């Protein structure tokens with residue numbers, strides 16, 4: 001046990017059956033999850049009245065609450081009364097009128113509300129409003145396609161955060177909704193930015209990126225989030241670029257692994273402390289899983305499994321139960337490896353982390369700054385619990401497609 005995490009005293013997997021004969025989550029577990037989701041949703045609604053209305057980000061603001069409700073709608077809504085879908089829209093309509101035009105990313109900028117609202121309006125049959133949101137979203141591409149040196153490339157505030165919004169629209173509305181030239185322009189700008197810094201620094205890694213002059217590595221601010229998102233672009237046009245530049249970059253990153261199996265948060269960091277989605281193995285696992293799908297090399301699958309071991313040992317964080325740097329986000333490590341391998345050990349581990357989240361607030365963890373939000377707080381935990389009802393489809397919110 002350290003000052004960062006609690007000791008994991010759960011017994012490890014010993015052949016427990018979590019699925020029924022139809023391959024669905026077993027009835028008793030489903031009921032338990034359902035009642036926890038209801039209980040925690042109630043807590044969320046009670047607290048939401050006192051949150052900051054000017055924060056509209058997916059990361060900590062109202063669009064994050066909207067994204068949770070879109071997720072609940074996909075799981076629970078019936079066509080005759082899409083109540084979660086309507087609630088989702090109610091959380092995003094205010095932001096749409098008050099966008100600040102400061103950042104263009106999915107998680108922290110205008111692209112999140114615009115992309116999500118487009119999908120929600122489409123679902124509810126308001127095609128004109130959907131088109132309006134899409135036009136506003138696409139009009140921001142010039143902000144990220146220029147080679148502006150000040151503009152970062154990372155996921156939270158940079159170019160891949162905008163690229164992800166385009167891919168999110170494609171995923172939910174169809175490829176024909178996004179002009180491939182937009183994707184191409186952003187993709188190429190990111191590659192060119194990475195090549196330039198790598199050459200300038202004579203880096204062994206063919207693509208290098210920095211945020212605030214520091215070469216971060218994790219999913220939120222670093223190379224892992226960038227390479228992961230680039231691999232999500234499935235168009236065969238990019239196959240060679242991925243193989244010639246992204247793959248060797250990932251191979252280079254693999255050499256930075258700590259003895260413990262965890263990975264550093266930035267280049268040169270030797271303090272093996274952070275086991276979060278934003279910094280460390282719980283973010284890297286998504287890059288490895290995607291690399292396995294994209295390139296088919298089994299070493300990436302093994303690397304993903306390795307992340308599953310570190311997170312099992314060190315993933316019960318004192319920082320809380322959230323998605324970005326909390327237990328729910330860490331549990332997606334197991335769900336990702338489970339989806340990749342079908343190995344129930346990982347589903348079991350995810351379920352144990354869910355049980356930890358059932359005792360939300362009782363372990364003496366730090367209270368996050370935005371305790372109800374999707375990425376720091378309760379909304380993210382609920383998102384994760386709902387994903388466990390259909391673990392074969394579970395996806396880390398606003399990151400996996």
Ligand SMILES: [Zn+2]
Pocket residue numbers: 276277278279324325
């Ligand atoms: Zn974090």
